Amino acid sequence: xxxxxxxxxxxxxxxxxFVDIGDLVFNISAGATFGYQLMWxxxxxxxxxxxxxxxxxxxxxxxxxxxxxxxxxRVGFSAGLGALIASEVVNLMTLAAELGGVAISLQLLxxxxxxxxxxLAVLGFAIxxxxxxxxxxxxxxxxxxxxxxxFAVAAMKLSPDWGKLGNGFVPHVAQNNSLLxxxxxxxxxxxxxxxxxxxxxxxxxxEEEWTPKDIGLNRANAxxxxxxxxxxxxxxxxxxxxxxxxxxxxxxxxxxxxLGAQVPLGTIGLLLALVGILFAVGGASIDTVFSGAYxxxxxxxxxxxxYRTNANAPRFTLTWIVLLVLGxxxxxxxxxxxxxxxxxxxxxxxxxxxxxxxxxxxxxDEQYMxxxxxGRLANVLGGVYLVVIMVVALSAIPLMILTNVxxx
Amino acid sequence: xxxxxxxxxxALLLTGCNGGTVDRHDLTKDAGTLDSIxxxxxxxxxxxxxxxxxxxxxxxxxxxxxxxxxxxxxxxATRKSIPSIERRVREKSNEAAALARVxxxxxxxxxxxxxxxxxxxLLKHAGNCP
Numbered sequence: 133x134x135x136x137x138x139x140x141x142x143x144x145x146x147x148x149x150f151v152d153i154g155d156l157v158f159n160i161s162a163g164a165t166f167g168y169q170l171m172w173x174x175x176x177x178x179x180x181x182x183x184x185x186x187x188x189x190x191x192x193x194x195x196x197x198x199x200x201x202x203x204x205x206r207v208g209f210s211a212g213l214g215a216l217i218a219s220e221v222v223n224l225m226t227l228a229a230e231l232g233g234v235a236i237s238l239q240l241l242x243x244x245x246x247x248x249x250x251x252l253a254v255l256g257f258a259i260x261x262x263x264x265x266x267x268x269x270x271x272x273x274x275x276x277x278x279x280x281x282x283f284a285v286a287a288m289k290l291s292p293d294w295g296k297l298g299n300g301f302v303p304h305v306a307q308n309n310s311l312l313x314x315x316x317x318x319x320x321x322x323x324x325x326x327x328x329x330x331x332x333x334x335x336x337x338x339e340e341e342w343t344p345k346d347i348g349l350n351r352a353n354a355x356x357x358x359x360x361x362x363x364x365x366x367x368x369x370x371x372x373x374x375x376x377x378x379x380x381x382x383x384x385x386x387x388x389x390x391l392g393a394q395v396p397l398g399t400i401g402l403l404l405a406l407v408g409i410l411f412a413v414g415g416a417s418i419d420t421v422f423s424g425a426y427x428x429x430x431x432x433x434x435x436x437x438x439y440r441t442n443a444n445a446p447r448f449t450l451t452w453i454v455l456l457v458l459g460x461x462x463x464x465x466x467x468x469x470x471x472x473x474x475x476x477x478x479x480x481x482x483x484x485x486x487x488x489x490x491x492x493x494x495x496x497d498e499q500y501m502x503x504x505x506x507g508r509l510a511n512v513l514g515g516v517y518l519v520v521i522m523v524v525a526l527s528a529i530p531l532m533i534l535t536n537v538x539x540x
Numbered sequence: 541x542x543x544x545x546x547x548x549x550x551a552l553l554l555t556g557c558n559g560g561t562v563d564r565h566d567l568t569k570d571a572g573t574l575d576s577i578x579x580x581x582x583x584x585x586x587x588x589x590x591x592x593x594x595x596x597x598x599x600x601x602x603x604x605x606x607x608x609x610x611x612x613x614x615x616x617a618t619r620k621s622i623p624s625i626e627r628r629v630r631e632k633s634n635e636a637a638a639l640a641r642v643x644x645x646x647x648x649x650x651x652x653x654x655x656x657x658x659x660x661x662l663l664k665h666a667g668n669c670p
Contacts, residue, residue, distance in 0.1 A: 243596035379583065379669060382576045384608070387601045391583055398592040406597070539569070 150361025151280055151368075152416035153233040153386070154226070154323035154477040156409065157470055159365045160389050161538070162316045163372020164382055168293070169307070171300030171369060173317050177324025178362035180520070182354050183513045184325070184488055185333045187495040187506065189350035192337030195500045199334045199487065200430035202494040215486040216431045220424055222483050223328055225476035227420040227455060228462035232469025233413035236386045241406050247464065254460045257417060261452060262442065266339055269418055276411025282393045282404035284367040289396035290374035297370060315531040315538050318524050319474070322481035324365070325521075330487060331423040335430070339437050344504060368392075386470060421459075425452040474537055481528040484521045492518060562621035562629050570612060574636055578667025581605050581643055585663060588646065588656030598650035606643035613637040639666055 162170045188199055195202070200219075204212045235250040242249075260269060306313030333354075342350060371392040376383055383389060386409065393405035429436035429448045436448040443449075463469070492514045495506045506514065532538075562570075584601050587593030613636035621629040642662050649655040663669070 240597050240600050241594075243600060379579045380575055380667070381580045381583075382573070383580075384576075385601070385604050387597065387604060388580060390597070391580070391601070394587055394593055394597070395583055398587075399594060402587075402593055402597060 151364045151412045153413050153473045157473045158319040158323045159368035160372040163369035164376035167373040168297045168300030172303040173320040174365045177321045180325045180517045182358045186354040188330050188334035188491045189337045192334045193342035194504045198338045200427045203490045206490045218483040222480045223424040227459040229473040229476050230413050230417040231459045232463045237410040240387050273415025279404045279408030286393040286396045287367045287370035292370050292374040312535050315535045318528050322477045327487040328420050328423040332419045335426040421452045424455045478528050478532045575667040577605050578663045579669035582660050582663035585656045585660035595650045602643050602646040606640050609640040
């Protein structure tokens with residue numbers, strides 16, 4: 133019974149923790165720009181993150197190694213260093229965007245000055261990371277993120293065109309502006325398969341001391357948690373299509389997203405949306421901070437993890453503190469959080485192969501995995517997604533330039 | 541290596557720039573942005589008019605939209621444009637400045653239902669909103 137309860141809690145946390153600022157920005161903007169036409173990208177992204185999260189969770193359970201342990205071992209120092217630098221740059225950009233999102237959400241909730249709220253948020257995160265256990269951090273922010281369910285209610289209240297919504301799940305080419313359409317395809321896939329999610333997921337598996345007995349738990353968490361988390365993405369895109377497209381609005385501010393719940397549901401919808409965004413983006417801030425510290429510590433062979441005391445993993449602790457300060461410094465320059473999010477998502481797409489290729493290699497390695505190595509289904513899906521990832525990674529920067537970061 | 545990376549860096553920097561001469565495409569795009577801001581502002585104002593929002597949200601969101609509109613008005617007023625559309629560009633700049641003033645009213649009175657209704661009407665008209 134307690135195991136089922138544990139699985140349910142893990143799934144709830146995964147649902148609430150799936151959506152970050154990249155998902156919020158790209159899903160709403162995609163709906164506001166192309167209506168329901170891009171719905172088909174969402175299940176592709178969600179299945180992709182399920183496939184690779186399950187794989188790296190299984191690797192963590194069997195080999196006790198997180199992603200960057202295996203990157204260093206499998207691809208060597210030079211290539212591993214390249215992957216590390218790319219992932220740390222993308223992580224820092226994502227962290228800054230998430231911190232900016234937290235400050236904006238707080239400002240919309242309480243009206244205090246943005247920069248003060250940013251400093252308060254960073255201090256708050258430092259205290260939370262310092263004193264709270266890994267499980268409770270995951271749960272508090274995951275459950276808070278569940279307030280985003282308000283967008284599902286809002287989407288229903290906005291009376292979407294169900295026929296068009298259903299048709300949107302059938303892959304098709306754009307009816308107009310095909311370059312921008314492709315840019316959104318890349319952005320939506322990048323937002324769903326952001327590398328920090330698998331770094332965090334696999335390191336969490338090692339932290340929670342998963343064993344081969346937990347492979348079923350890992351699979352359930354990945355499939356149900358991310359699967360239902362994808363439901364949020366559908367709700368967000370539907371809200372964008374049903375409200376903003378009809379009103380001719382191109383959302384360019386994080387606050388506009390909350391308007392999607394305020395218009396159909398009033399003040400309570402607005403407050404739930406803002407609290408949901410705050411917790412979802414706040415949780416993602418902590419995930420990215422941890423991911424950055426995990427990656428560096430694992431690559432360098434330092435002691436790492438929240439299950440060690442801060443004094444027992446001093447370089448890991450120093451790394452997450454430095455990352456928080458750097459992230460805050462970037463936002464303090466006045467850079468727009470939404471613009472930064474778009475850059476972070478697109479650059480994370482470029483770094484996707486560096487993350488996912490080593491996972492696929494290790495999950496197939498009998499020496500590491502024994503009888504738990506990839507089966508036929510995992511290999512077919514992993515291979516197909518690797519091709520998708522390569523194509524998307526190669527086209528991300530050209531599309532960003534050609535569409536002026538989605539502005540044309 | 542560095543020589544190969546330079547064009548990419550230059551291209552990346554250019555994607556973030558909003559300078560240069562205003563042409564017809566830029567003008568159409570900026571006009572679309574202004575309509576979008578007006579329609580979004582109208583929705584925020586509608587929330588104020590019907591007491592379906594919070595004071596902080598209405599105030600801060602109106603301020604964000606006002607800053608964006610003011611920046612656009614300034615850019616349209618100061619950037620060079622191709623001669624055939626110069627008058628139209630200046631008109632758009634004046635429209636943007638007027639829009640910013642309306643949004644400033646919403647920012648200053650985020651709980652006043654009368655102001656909310658008036659601002660909503662003005663913004664809907666300005667942005668040709670549904």
